[in-house]
Amino acid sequence: MTGVIKKTISSLLTVLVVSCLVFLAFSIIPGDPAVAKLGTQATPEKLDALRESMGLNKPLFVRFISWIGGVIKGDFGTSYSYSMPVASLIKGKLPVTIILTLYSFVLMILLSVFAAIYAARREGRVLDKIIQIITQVIMSVPPFFGGILITLIFGLGLHLFAPGGYISYDVNMPKFLGYMFWPALAIALPKGAMAFSLLYTGLVTEKKKDYARTAYSRGNSTGDVFYKHLLKNACIPVVTFFGMALADMIAGSIVIEQVFGIPGLGRILLTSIQNRDYPVVEAIIVCIAVLVIVSNLLVDILYRVIDPRTADSDK
Amino acid sequence: MKNSVKKDFNFILGIVLTAIVVVPAIIGIFWTPYGIDTMNNSLKMAGCSLAHPFGCDNFGRDILSRVMAGSAITLLIGLGTVAIGAVAGTVIGAVTGYYGGLADDIFMRFNDVMFSFPSLLLALVFVAVLGSGRTQLTVALGIAFIPSYVRIVRAEYVRARNMDYVKSAKLAGASDIRVMFVHILPNTSKVMMGSLLIGFNNAVLAEAGLSFLGIGVQPPDASLGRMLSDAQTYLFGKPGLAIVPGVTLIVMVLGISLLGKSDTITRIR
Numbered sequence: 001m002t003g004v005i006k007k008t009i010s011s012l013l014t015v016l017v018v019s020c021l022v023f024l025a026f027s028i029i030p031g032d033p034a035v036a037k038l039g040t041q042a043t044p045e046k047l048d049a050l051r052e053s054m055g056l057n058k059p060l061f062v063r064f065i066s067w068i069g070g071v072i073k074g075d076f077g078t079s080y081s082y083s084m085p086v087a088s089l090i091k092g093k094l095p096v097t098i099i100l101t102l103y104s105f106v107l108m109i110l111l112s113v114f115a116a117i118y119a120a121r122r123e124g125r126v127l128d129k130i131i132q133i134i135t136q137v138i139m140s141v142p143p144f145f146g147g148i149l150i151t152l153i154f155g156l157g158l159h160l161f162a163p164g165g166y167i168s169y170d171v172n173m174p175k176f177l178g179y180m181f182w183p184a185l186a187i188a189l190p191k192g193a194m195a196f197s198l199l200y201t202g203l204v205t206e207k208k209k210d211y212a213r214t215a216y217s218r219g220n221s222t223g224d225v226f227y228k229h230l231l232k233n234a235c236i237p238v239v240t241f242f243g244m245a246l247a248d249m250i251a252g253s254i255v256i257e258q259v260f261g262i263p264g265l266g267r268i269l270l271t272s273i274q275n276r277d278y279p280v281v282e283a284i285i286v287c288i289a290v291l292v293i294v295s296n297l298l299v300d301i302l303y304r305v306i307d308p309r310t311a312d313s314d315k
Numbered sequence: 316m317k318n319s320v321k322k323d324f325n326f327i328l329g330i331v332l333t334a335i336v337v338v339p340a341i342i343g344i345f346w347t348p349y350g351i352d353t354m355n356n357s358l359k360m361a362g363c364s365l366a367h368p369f370g371c372d373n374f375g376r377d378i379l380s381r382v383m384a385g386s387a388i389t390l391l392i393g394l395g396t397v398a399i400g401a402v403a404g405t406v407i408g409a410v411t412g413y414y415g416g417l418a419d420d421i422f423m424r425f426n427d428v429m430f431s432f433p434s435l436l437l438a439l440v441f442v443a444v445l446g447s448g449r450t451q452l453t454v455a456l457g458i459a460f461i462p463s464y465v466r467i468v469r470a471e472y473v474r475a476r477n478m479d480y481v482k483s484a485k486l487a488g489a490s491d492i493r494v495m496f497v498h499i500l501p502n503t504s505k506v507m508m509g510s511l512l513i514g515f516n517n518a519v520l521a522e523a524g525l526s527f528l529g530i531g532v533q534p535p536d537a538s539l540g541r542m543l544s545d546a547q548t549y550l551f552g553k554p555g556l557a558i559v560p561g562v563t564l565i566v567m568v569l570g571i572s573l574l575g576k577s578d579t580i581t582r583i584r
Contacts, residue, residue, distance in 0.1 A: 017425075026443075029445075136573065139572070140565050140568040142561075144523075144524060145543060145557075148557050149561070152550060244431075247432065248435075250436070251435040252435075254439075255435070258528060266528075269439075270528055273439075273442070
């Protein structure tokens with residue numbers, strides 16, 4: 001338990017340090033947002049007035065304190081280019097990215113676990129080779145190209161979904177989930193292939209161990225042995241990978257959103273980077289950082305649940 | 316020993332696949348069949364022909380030329396990224412791992428935080444700060460990949476610093492710098508070889524991803540990622556526009572990762 005509390009505190013500290021760095025990075029880069037906003041209409045008086053209202057004339061430290069104070073209260077300042085609060089700008093988009101990430105994560109786990117058990121029960125030389133080749137190829141497909149291929153095959157070829165036909169989750173939840181299946185699949189496949197090969201190797205090693213034979217001799221069916229006994233032990237080394245995959249999937253959704261025309265954090269992050277709209281960029285990066293850190297924390301706790309030995313070791 | 320190279324299926328396939336992309340890419344640095352920006356109205360969306368093996372895009376530009384130039388840029392960015400990441404990562408990992416102590420602890424905390432972030436996201440942040448373009452992208456990706464190399468190298472130095480050969484080198488009067496970079500460094504080549512190849516692949520994928528998003532390589536430079544994002548508009552009528560650069564990426568990444576897994580490379584390390 002103390003381990004979990006320690007981890008939580010260090011996660012909170014990490015969030016603070018990351019926001020600090022993000023703010024610093026965007027404050028020291030050359031370029032004056034006030035000049036950028038006024039463009040050709042800039043006069044010295046107007047610039048001064050705008051800097052005053054944007055709070056740019058205050059020292060860096062004061063700006064940072066007021067920014068971080070706002071962030072804690074959920075106020076990320078005002079967007080330069082949209083002239084509206086950043087918080088309301090990203091509020092509707094954050095759930096989309098989170099749902100897409102979790103959706104792909106669940107898909108990855110389901111695909112890899114079922115495929116690995118299916119394959120491990122039929123282990124053999126020829127199958128091993130075929131599996132190796134297929135997973136290696138899937139792992140080499142860049143996720144966004146995977147998305148394009150899925151659009152091409154399942155969308156334009158087989159008409160299983162309408163490319164670009166995104167439906168918002170507050171309009172029609174089932175249709176939203178139906179559409180999101182395809183981008184989630186594009187993110188889940190390459191990671192799932194990697195998880196699959198790790199799990200498969202684990203299961204094949206575990207199934208030769210004594211406890212597996214004992215489980216068989218006590219009259220368990222093959223399915224029971226695999227799902228109830230072997231899977232848990234084979235999972236232990238893979239959980240770390242799952243954690244890294246979850247963090248990667250957050251990045252993956254930002255890219256895949258562009259392929260499937262999904263209005264999540266990705267598009268607004270990209271336009272804000274291109275417009276040098278730093279309050280928005282800062283806010284989104286801090287949000288993503290929190291997501292990454294929280295997912296790391298959850299995986300850490302999950303790891304302790306699956307393998308109690310880790311919890312003992314850090315007392 | 317010599318015969319085993321012939322039997323190393325992964326190695327042979329890896330070399331062949333890598334060569335299929337890398338040889339045209341290297342030629343593409345110096346020469347392409349057509350100018351990458353030469354537009355030809357009469358050839359808009361032209362199909363495959365002897366003059367244009369992969370056809371032409373929506374502006375009538377030769378796709379083969381653009382793929383050659385694009386993979387050349389991808390290759391150079393990949394190499395640059397690995398160079399920046401590996402050199403900086405080795406120096407940082409060597410110093411922190413060799414000396415240890417409080418500075419090492421603090422630095423490793425920081426490094427672990429960086430490492431827990433997907434490198435694509437880190438690169439995105441650095442691109443947001445540095446701006447987009449070839450050079451900026453290489454630097455951004457290079458910095459984003461430093462933490463992974465620091466981890467690997469540091470672990471090797473922590474292991475090596477108490478070994479007998481290091482102790483005797485110190486007794487013989489070798490300076491710390493000499494011990495670090497003349498005595499220990501060659502012994503890290505084992506782990507470095509594999510991670511350099513993996514790092515190169517990750518750099519290629521990250522570059523393609525960022526260019527696909529429009530914040531990586533900027534026109535007029537050709538880029539596989541950008542070709543893919545442009546091709547999306549014409550996916551229904553002309554899927555070839557997307558498939559050619561996409562398959563190029565897959566072949567490059569697959570070739571390199573097969574090489575990394577092959578017994579021949581594993582034996583060198």
